Amino acid sequence: MAVTLALFFIGHSPHAWATVLSRGDLFFTGIMSDNPDQFSFAMTVDVDASTEVYFTDNGWFAGGGFRSSENTVRWNSDAPITAGTVVSIETGGGATTGSLTGNVPLLSSVGDQLIAYQSPNQGVDVNVVAALQNNGAWDENATSSNTSAQPFAGFFSLALTPERDNWQYQGPREFADIASLQAGLLDLSNWTGDNSRLVPDISKLTVPEPSSGLLLLVASLLWVVRIGTRCHAQG
Ligand SMILES: [Ca+2]
Ligand SMILES: [Ca+2]
Ligand SMILES: [Ca+2]
DSSP: OHHHHHHHHHHHOTTTTOOOOOTTSEEEEEEEOSSSOEEEEEESSOBOTTOEEEEEOOOBOTTSSBOOSSOEEEEEOOSOBOTTOEEEEETTTEESSSEEEEOOOOOOTTOOEEEEEEOTTTTSSOEEEEEEESSSSOOSSOOSTTOOOOSSSSTTEEEOSSOOSEEEEOSOSBOSSHHHHHHHHTOGGGEEEESSOOOOOOOOOBOOOSOHHHHHHHHHHHHHHHHHHHHHHHO
Protein backbone atom coordinates (compact mmCIF):
# COMPACT_ATOMS: atom_id res chain seq x y z
CA MET A 1 0.00 0.00 0.00
CA ALA A 2 2.75 2.39 1.00
CA VAL A 3 4.63 1.57 -2.20
CA THR A 4 1.47 2.10 -4.26
CA LEU A 5 0.86 5.48 -2.60
CA ALA A 6 4.49 6.51 -3.15
CA LEU A 7 4.27 5.58 -6.83
CA PHE A 8 1.01 7.55 -7.12
CA PHE A 9 2.66 10.68 -5.77
CA ILE A 10 5.78 10.19 -7.90
CA GLY A 11 3.56 9.84 -10.97
CA HIS A 12 1.42 12.87 -10.18
CA SER A 13 3.86 15.27 -8.55
CA PRO A 14 6.91 15.51 -10.81
CA HIS A 15 8.13 18.59 -8.92
CA ALA A 16 7.51 17.26 -5.41
CA TRP A 17 11.18 17.69 -4.52
CA ALA A 18 11.92 20.83 -6.50
CA THR A 19 13.49 23.63 -4.49
CA VAL A 20 11.65 26.95 -4.37
CA LEU A 21 14.23 29.72 -4.68
CA SER A 22 14.13 33.16 -3.12
CA ARG A 23 16.09 36.24 -4.09
CA GLY A 24 19.57 35.71 -2.74
CA ASP A 25 19.57 31.97 -3.56
CA LEU A 26 20.79 32.34 -7.16
CA PHE A 27 23.40 34.65 -8.68
CA PHE A 28 24.82 35.14 -12.13
CA THR A 29 28.60 34.73 -12.35
CA GLY A 30 29.25 35.51 -16.01
CA ILE A 31 27.77 36.69 -19.30
CA MET A 32 29.52 36.38 -22.68
CA SER A 33 27.81 37.96 -25.66
CA ASP A 34 30.69 37.31 -28.08
CA ASN A 35 30.38 33.88 -29.71
CA PRO A 36 29.79 31.37 -28.45
CA ASP A 37 27.20 33.11 -26.27
CA GLN A 38 27.38 31.78 -22.72
CA PHE A 39 26.34 32.61 -19.19
CA SER A 40 26.84 31.05 -15.79
CA PHE A 41 25.13 31.08 -12.43
CA ALA A 42 25.53 29.67 -8.94
CA MET A 43 23.10 28.93 -6.15
CA THR A 44 23.85 29.61 -2.49
CA VAL A 45 21.58 26.80 -1.31
CA ASP A 46 21.53 23.06 -1.98
CA VAL A 47 18.79 22.30 -4.52
CA ASP A 48 16.78 19.15 -5.01
CA ALA A 49 16.39 17.10 -8.17
CA SER A 50 13.83 18.51 -10.63
CA THR A 51 14.46 22.11 -9.55
CA GLU A 52 13.55 24.32 -12.52
CA VAL A 53 14.71 27.83 -13.35
CA TYR A 54 13.83 29.81 -16.45
CA PHE A 55 16.41 32.11 -18.06
CA THR A 56 15.45 34.74 -20.58
CA ASP A 57 17.10 37.66 -22.34
CA ASN A 58 13.73 39.36 -22.73
CA GLY A 59 13.71 42.73 -21.03
CA TRP A 60 11.36 43.60 -18.16
CA PHE A 61 8.72 46.29 -18.68
CA ALA A 62 8.61 49.17 -16.19
CA GLY A 63 4.99 48.22 -15.50
CA GLY A 64 5.88 44.54 -14.95
CA GLY A 65 6.11 41.50 -17.23
CA PHE A 66 8.47 40.52 -20.03
CA ARG A 67 8.95 41.83 -23.55
CA SER A 68 8.53 38.83 -25.81
CA SER A 69 10.80 38.87 -28.88
CA GLU A 70 13.79 36.98 -27.44
CA ASN A 71 14.59 33.54 -26.06
CA THR A 72 13.69 31.64 -22.91
CA VAL A 73 15.21 28.36 -21.77
CA ARG A 74 14.12 26.19 -18.88
CA TRP A 75 16.91 24.59 -16.89
CA ASN A 76 16.26 21.46 -14.82
CA SER A 77 18.76 20.40 -12.15
CA ASP A 78 17.98 16.69 -12.93
CA ALA A 79 19.75 15.67 -9.70
CA PRO A 80 20.46 17.26 -6.29
CA ILE A 81 23.12 19.98 -6.58
CA THR A 82 25.21 21.32 -3.73
CA ALA A 83 25.42 25.03 -2.94
CA GLY A 84 28.21 26.87 -4.73
CA THR A 85 28.19 24.73 -7.87
CA VAL A 86 28.58 26.97 -10.91
CA VAL A 87 26.46 26.00 -13.91
CA SER A 88 27.40 27.19 -17.39
CA ILE A 89 24.91 27.40 -20.25
CA GLU A 90 26.20 27.92 -23.77
CA THR A 91 24.23 28.50 -26.94
CA GLY A 92 24.44 25.23 -28.82
CA GLY A 93 26.56 23.70 -26.06
CA GLY A 94 23.94 22.87 -23.44
CA ALA A 95 24.41 23.04 -19.68
CA THR A 96 27.42 21.76 -17.74
CA THR A 97 25.02 20.51 -15.04
CA GLY A 98 21.36 19.64 -15.52
CA SER A 99 19.42 19.81 -18.78
CA LEU A 100 17.70 22.44 -20.95
CA THR A 101 14.34 22.79 -22.67
CA GLY A 102 13.63 25.68 -25.07
CA ASN A 103 15.89 28.24 -26.69
CA VAL A 104 19.05 29.48 -25.00
CA PRO A 105 19.25 33.32 -24.99
CA LEU A 106 21.24 34.83 -27.85
CA LEU A 107 23.13 37.61 -26.17
CA SER A 108 23.70 40.91 -27.94
CA SER A 109 27.09 42.61 -27.90
CA VAL A 110 25.37 46.01 -27.93
CA GLY A 111 23.56 45.37 -24.68
CA ASP A 112 21.41 42.64 -23.25
CA GLN A 113 20.14 41.23 -19.97
CA LEU A 114 19.46 37.90 -18.29
CA ILE A 115 16.58 37.36 -15.92
CA ALA A 116 16.18 34.17 -13.89
CA TYR A 117 12.78 33.17 -12.59
CA GLN A 118 10.78 30.23 -11.39
CA SER A 119 7.28 29.47 -12.56
CA PRO A 120 5.45 26.43 -11.20
CA ASN A 121 2.74 26.87 -13.85
CA GLN A 122 4.99 27.18 -16.91
CA GLY A 123 5.25 30.95 -17.21
CA VAL A 124 1.84 32.13 -15.94
CA ASP A 125 3.13 33.24 -12.54
CA VAL A 126 6.69 34.50 -12.51
CA ASN A 127 8.92 34.72 -9.47
CA VAL A 128 12.05 36.61 -10.53
CA VAL A 129 15.02 35.49 -8.43
CA ALA A 130 17.96 37.24 -10.12
CA ALA A 131 18.68 39.70 -12.91
CA LEU A 132 21.78 40.90 -14.72
CA GLN A 133 22.28 43.60 -17.33
CA ASN A 134 25.45 44.09 -19.42
CA ASN A 135 24.14 47.31 -20.96
CA GLY A 136 25.18 49.73 -18.22
CA ALA A 137 22.57 50.98 -15.77
CA TRP A 138 19.05 49.54 -15.89
CA ASP A 139 16.90 51.35 -18.44
CA GLU A 140 13.65 53.16 -17.70
CA ASN A 141 11.76 50.60 -19.76
CA ALA A 142 12.19 47.64 -22.12
CA THR A 143 11.90 49.38 -25.48
CA SER A 144 14.15 47.13 -27.58
CA SER A 145 15.95 43.77 -27.29
CA ASN A 146 18.88 45.65 -25.73
CA THR A 147 17.02 47.39 -22.91
CA SER A 148 15.23 46.47 -19.70
CA ALA A 149 13.78 48.09 -16.64
CA GLN A 150 15.10 46.75 -13.35
CA PRO A 151 12.80 43.77 -12.63
CA PHE A 152 12.78 44.45 -8.90
CA ALA A 153 14.38 47.07 -6.74
CA GLY A 154 17.42 46.35 -4.68
CA PHE A 155 20.10 43.96 -3.90
CA PHE A 156 19.79 40.98 -6.22
CA SER A 157 19.71 42.63 -9.61
CA LEU A 158 23.08 43.72 -10.93
CA ALA A 159 23.74 46.23 -13.73
CA LEU A 160 27.24 45.74 -15.13
CA THR A 161 28.59 49.18 -15.89
CA PRO A 162 29.88 50.32 -18.34
CA GLU A 163 28.46 48.33 -21.24
CA ARG A 164 30.87 45.55 -22.27
CA ASP A 165 30.35 42.52 -24.50
CA ASN A 166 31.56 40.07 -21.85
CA TRP A 167 31.63 40.14 -18.07
CA GLN A 168 32.81 37.62 -15.55
CA TYR A 169 32.96 37.39 -11.77
CA GLN A 170 36.66 37.09 -10.90
CA GLY A 171 36.64 37.77 -7.15
CA PRO A 172 37.20 35.38 -4.23
CA ARG A 173 35.75 31.87 -4.48
CA GLU A 174 35.83 31.10 -0.73
CA PHE A 175 33.68 32.98 1.77
CA ALA A 176 33.22 33.08 5.53
CA ASP A 177 29.42 33.13 5.34
CA ILE A 178 26.46 33.39 2.98
CA ALA A 179 26.12 37.15 3.44
CA SER A 180 29.69 37.79 2.28
CA LEU A 181 29.22 35.39 -0.64
CA GLN A 182 26.12 37.33 -1.75
CA ALA A 183 27.86 40.66 -1.29
CA GLY A 184 30.96 39.43 -3.14
CA LEU A 185 29.01 38.29 -6.20
CA LEU A 186 27.20 41.62 -6.39
CA ASP A 187 30.33 43.76 -5.95
CA LEU A 188 31.18 45.24 -9.35
CA SER A 189 34.85 45.54 -8.36
CA ASN A 190 34.94 41.71 -8.38
CA TRP A 191 33.82 41.62 -12.02
CA THR A 192 35.92 41.98 -15.17
CA GLY A 193 34.37 43.38 -18.32
CA ASP A 194 35.94 43.14 -21.77
CA ASN A 195 34.97 43.50 -25.40
CA SER A 196 37.09 40.42 -26.13
CA ARG A 197 35.61 37.14 -24.97
CA LEU A 198 36.85 35.96 -21.58
CA VAL A 199 37.53 32.34 -20.60
CA PRO A 200 34.61 31.34 -18.32
CA ASP A 201 35.59 30.34 -14.78
CA ILE A 202 33.07 27.78 -13.55
CA SER A 203 35.05 26.44 -10.58
CA LYS A 204 32.98 25.91 -7.44
CA LEU A 205 32.30 28.70 -4.93
CA THR A 206 32.82 27.51 -1.37
CA VAL A 207 29.75 28.08 0.78
CA PRO A 208 29.95 27.32 4.50
CA GLU A 209 28.08 24.31 5.85
CA PRO A 210 25.05 25.07 8.09
CA SER A 211 26.32 26.35 11.43
CA SER A 212 28.04 23.57 13.38
CA GLY A 213 27.38 25.71 16.50
CA LEU A 214 23.63 25.19 16.03
CA LEU A 215 24.05 21.43 15.67
CA LEU A 216 26.17 21.40 18.84
CA LEU A 217 23.46 23.33 20.72
CA VAL A 218 20.75 20.85 19.63
CA ALA A 219 22.96 17.89 20.63
CA SER A 220 23.64 19.51 24.04
CA LEU A 221 19.92 20.11 24.65
CA LEU A 222 19.10 16.48 23.78
CA TRP A 223 21.84 15.35 26.20
CA VAL A 224 20.42 17.53 29.00
CA VAL A 225 16.90 16.17 28.39
CA ARG A 226 18.25 12.59 28.48
CA ILE A 227 20.15 13.15 31.75
CA GLY A 228 17.09 14.90 33.23
CA THR A 229 14.86 11.95 32.29
CA ARG A 230 17.32 9.51 33.85
CA CYS A 231 17.56 11.51 37.13
CA HIS A 232 13.78 11.70 37.26
CA ALA A 233 13.49 7.91 36.77
CA GLN A 234 16.12 7.24 39.48
CA GLY A 235 14.57 9.77 41.91
CA1 LIG B 1 26.15 37.16 -29.24
CA1 LIG C 1 29.38 45.96 -26.83
CA1 LIG D 1 17.26 41.49 -24.34
